[in-house]
Amino acid sequence: MSLPPLPRGAVTDRIERRVIGADFGADGYTTRTQADELARHLHLRPGRRLLELGSGRGWPGLYLAARTGCAVVLTDLPVDGLAIANRRATREGVDARCAVVAxxxxxxxFAAETFDAVGHADVLC
Ligand SMILES: C[S@@+](CC[C@H](N)C(=O)[O-])C[C@H]1O[C@@H](n2cnc3c(N)ncnc32)[C@H](O)[C@@H]1O
Structure with missing residues (x-):
């Protein structure tokens, strides 16, 4: 028997912060340390354009944009997660560098060579 998912809130945010170091409502196991490593490997910085596949609610693509100053396009199929990511981008003041695309x-x-880097975390397409 499987249990229904916990509704998101202060408790789940606290657990997530403790386990992966962020509170995006992540649906995977990529930690903040690993996300920082991705940023280094992909040379993310202001002016670079990142395409994030299977972005869910914005972890780690939105975090990477906020942390490094790069621009990011978050893509996924469920629009609910993209809407949550979009609202968070506005709240965190990175909306000018962030777009969501279902x-x-x-x-x-996207046309070839639109992006400087492509990333995904815990996505099997
Ligand atoms: C395990 S979740 C990880 C989400 C997010 N990266 C995170 O770490 O929280 C996998 C994500 O990949 C997306 N996905 C799976 N197949 C896909 C496809 N063909 N194209 C785009 N997104 C896909 C799912 O919708 C889901 O949001």
Whole structure:
């Protein structure tokens, strides 16, 4: 028998912060340390454009944009998660560098060489 998911709130945020070091409502196991490592590998910095596949509620793509100053396009299929990420981008003042696009990683609506880096965390397309 499986239990229903916990509704998100202060307790789940606290658990998530303790386990991965962030509170995005992540749906994977990528930790903040690993996200920081991704930023280094992808040379993320202001002026670089990151495409994040399967972004869920914005972890770690939105975090990476806030942390490094890069621009990010978050893509996923469920629009609920994208809407949550979009609201968080506005709250955190990174909305000018963040866009959300509902799209499958298998059929991306972007021209070649639109991005400097492509990332995903815990996504199997
Ligand atoms: C385990 S969740 C990880 C979400 C987020 N990266 C995180 O760490 O919280 C996997 C995500 O991949 C997305 N996904 C799976 N197949 C996809 C596809 N073909 N195109 C785009 N997104 C996909 C799912 O919708 C889901 O949001």
């Amino acid at each position: 799209a499958s990683g298998q059929h991306l609506p």
